[in-house]
Amino acid sequence: MIRKLIAQSVLLLAVSASVLAQDSAIPVGDPERGRLVxxxxxxxxxxxxxxxxxxxxxxxRIFGKVAGKQPGFDYYSQTFKQAQFVWTEQLMFAWLENxxxxxxxxxxxxxxxxxxxxxxxxxxxxRRATVREVSLP
Amino acid sequence: MTDPDKPGLNRRQLxxxxxxxAATTAAAxxxxxxxxxxxxxxxxxxxxxxxxxxxxxxxxxxxxxxxVQVLVVESLLNFGGSSSLSGGVIxxxxxxxxxxxxxxxxxxxEMFKFLSQAGTTHPPLDKIQLYCExxxxxxxxxxxxxxxxxGQFTVAKGLPMGDESLYYSGTEQAWPARELARxxxxxxxxxxxxxxxxRHLMETLIPRALKLGAKFRSQVSGEQLIVESDGRIxxxxxxxxDKPMNIRVRRGVVLACxxxxxxxxxxxxxxxxxxxxxxxxxxxxxxxxxxxMGVGAGGATLRMHEGFAIAPIYPPENSISGILVNASGQRFxxxxxxxxxxxxAITYHQGGKxxxxxxxxxxxxxxxxxxPLAAKADTIGDLANRLGMPxxxxxxxxxxxxxHAVNHNDPLFKKSSSYLRPLKGPPYEAWDIxxxxxxxxxxxxxxxxxxxxxxxxxxxxxxxxxxxxxxxNTAGLPTAPYIASGLSVGDCTFFGRRAGRAxxxxxx
Numbered sequence: 001m002i003r004k005l006i007a008q009s010v011l012l013l014a015v016s017a018s019v020l021a022q023d024s025a026i027p028v029g030d031p032e033r034g035r036l037v038x039x040x041x042x043x044x045x046x047x048x049x050x051x052x053x054x055x056x057x058x059x060x061r062i063f064g065k066v067a068g069k070q071p072g073f074d075y076y077s078q079t080f081k082q083a084q085f086v087w088t089e090q091l092m093f094a095w096l097e098n099x100x101x102x103x104x105x106x107x108x109x110x111x112x113x114x115x116x117x118x119x120x121x122x123x124x125x126x127r128r129a130t131v132r133e134v135s136l137p
Numbered sequence: 138m139t140d141p142d143k144p145g146l147n148r149r150q151l152x153x154x155x156x157x158x159a160a161t162t163a164a165a166x167x168x169x170x171x172x173x174x175x176x177x178x179x180x181x182x183x184x185x186x187x188x189x190x191x192x193x194x195x196x197x198x199x200x201x202x203x204x205v206q207v208l209v210v211e212s213l214l215n216f217g218g219s220s221s222l223s224g225g226v227i228x229x230x231x232x233x234x235x236x237x238x239x240x241x242x243x244x245x246x247e248m249f250k251f252l253s254q255a256g257t258t259h260p261p262l263d264k265i266q267l268y269c270e271x272x273x274x275x276x277x278x279x280x281x282x283x284x285x286x287x288g289q290f291t292v293a294k295g296l297p298m299g300d301e302s303l304y305y306s307g308t309e310q311a312w313p314a315r316e317l318a319r320x321x322x323x324x325x326x327x328x329x330x331x332x333x334x335x336r337h338l339m340e341t342l343i344p345r346a347l348k349l350g351a352k353f354r355s356q357v358s359g360e361q362l363i364v365e366s367d368g369r370i371x372x373x374x375x376x377x378x379d380k381p382m383n384i385r386v387r388r389g390v391v392l393a394c395x396x397x398x399x400x401x402x403x404x405x406x407x408x409x410x411x412x413x414x415x416x417x418x419x420x421x422x423x424x425x426x427x428x429x430m431g432v433g434a435g436g437a438t439l440r441m442h443e444g445f446a447i448a449p450i451y452p453p454e455n456s457i458s459g460i461l462v463n464a465s466g467q468r469f470x471x472x473x474x475x476x477x478x479x480x481x482a483i484t485y486h487q488g489g490k491x492x493x494x495x496x497x498x499x500x501x502x503x504x505x506x507x508x509p510l511a512a513k514a515d516t517i518g519d520l521a522n523r524l525g526m527p528x529x530x531x532x533x534x535x536x537x538x539x540x541h542a543v544n545h546n547d548p549l550f551k552k553s554s555s556y557l558r559p560l561k562g563p564p565y566e567a568w569d570i571x572x573x574x575x576x577x578x579x580x581x582x583x584x585x586x587x588x589x590x591x592x593x594x595x596x597x598x599x600x601x602x603x604x605x606x607x608x609x610n611t612a613g614l615p616t617a618p619y620i621a622s623g624l625s626v627g628d629c630t631f632f633g634r635r636a637g638r639a640x641x642x643x644x645x
Contacts, residue, residue: 134504
């Protein structure tokens with residue numbers, strides 16, 4: 001078990017490191033286009049804090065948070081429960097290309113966003129939408 | 138694929154191309170496999186169910202009551218399908234236990250009138266009638282499975298954010314529906330806070346099926362049905378870890394693996410209006426595989442172009458006092474209609490384009506991701522110019538609307554008086570509600586043609602022996618326009634149960 005944990009941690013660290021090394025790889029994104037790219041993600045995720053968790057965890061201020069540790073969300077896969085890495089734009093960009101490939105145990109029921117420009121737009125939207133403070137209308 | 142219009146091909150080349158295309162299609166799983174081509178069986182079960190959403194799991198629960206071996210296969214890692222991502226709303230009525238507890242008056246007859254008259258032309262009356270007649274008993278069944286409903290009711294429009302369990306989930310109170318049938322609250326939603334009642338629904342139903350003895354296998358994809366020489370379904374080719382395996386089925390196969398909104402080629406071909414909607418809505422498994430397997434075995438399809446297209450202009454309800462207009466600057470619907478009815482009108486009848494015109498009192502005053510601001514002006518004329526609408530049209534629309542709204546009257550679409558007031562008080566704003574600019578979720582309703590017991594028909598109207606389908610693998614209760622939340626998951630659970638019973642050989 002411990003060996004498995006270590007293996008996973010090493011894997012996740014390796015993932016982060018290799019992704020961080022590609023810092024400049026994210027194309028310039030358009031947040032307005034990203035608003036619609038994010039549309040299908042809204043089946044399960046909200047970027048605004050007041051909406052809380054849904055089928056997936058809330059995304060408010062997701063960049064900079066350690067993955068898989070949000071209070072009140074009890075449905076993380078083992079991979080994310082044990083994760084030590086911090087969500088960065090680069091890691092999110094890499095993960096969403098093919099979610100099942102990077103973290104096969106994830107419970108996210110998404111086919112991913114294979115197009116890199118779409119993904120960059122999505123990240124540009126999240127950069128904006130996950131830090132705004134909106135309250136219930 | 139071959140192109141029959143391509144010049145310069147002789148017949149032999151053309152036939153070779155057709156053969157290649159057929160081989161490709163077979164490999165992709167569209168065609169059925171003759172039993173004679175199956176060398177050996179890897180597994181045998183009585184009832185095989187493809188898909189672990191509300192339809193498949195309800196089928197499994199009922200099949201287990203016939204004391205048969207039941208296997209549920211799911212192509213994804215996790216069980217629950219799109220149902221688990223949904224609000225978990227079940228459309229139920231006619232005097233359910235919850236309606237009675239909350240003193241909501243209803244009858245099967247009023248429910249039938251609503252479902253048969255407020256939506257599509259020539260709806261599936263046999264399914265609607267049975268659904269209405271047995272709705273009270275079906276809701277009791279849901280309670281028996283252990284699904285929690287709170288004793289709370291809300292008059293607010295839209296899926297409750299709190300733990301309320303009964304609300305008006307459809308277009309019952311909007312014209313013309315309210316004149317066709319006495320409105321009643323029929324949206325039964327698990328009493329959990331937030332918008333994800335579907336998780337509770339599936340977290341209750343799946344353990345129930347397991348307890349009754351059903352086996353569940355994830356990451357097993359159905360590829361092709363296996364057909365005996367007399368047309369009976371003998372089993373299914375599935376893939377496990379990229380390896381094909383043949384599952385023999387003694388009693389019946391139930392196809393219950395969702396719609397096809399994520400199979401973009403299929404959507405483009407069969408449901409072009411839905412293809413234009415900005416947001417494919419559903420779990421990653423909604424790839425049309427079950428429908429294609431059924432078609433490959435001779436199953437007929439219905440309503441493949443239909444689906445749910447959603448324009449969520451409310452909440453907040455103050456926006457309903459605005460007016461929805463088309464590219465000609467004209468109103469076309471009551472703004473208080475259910476989101477699915479609004480979305481349908483825009484998607485299928487207005488070329489995908491619409492704007493919500495608001496004044497100070499009806500504007501969106503908070504940052505929202507649904508609808509971009511298309512134009513803003515101090516006069517309606519300037520707003521119309523900025524939108525490129527025909528000269529004078531929007532002004533006429535607003536003047537006519539205002540003249541009657543001041544008397545709480547809407548001669549065109551009879552919007553309820555509580556939402557009626559003249560548009561006055563600049564700035565006027567136009568919010569883009571077009572299918573490709575707004576947050577406009579869509580999923581599919583078309584699928585295999587089935588009996589009320591889930592038996593799949595071929596194109597001659599004959600039942601394919603041993604083949605059953607349920608949920609969004611079928612054309613069921615949900616038709617376009619989608620007139621109420623809860624019809625899809627309601628259909629999945631109700632007709633899923635019947636398909637499971639029939640496949641197991643039990644009496645319905």
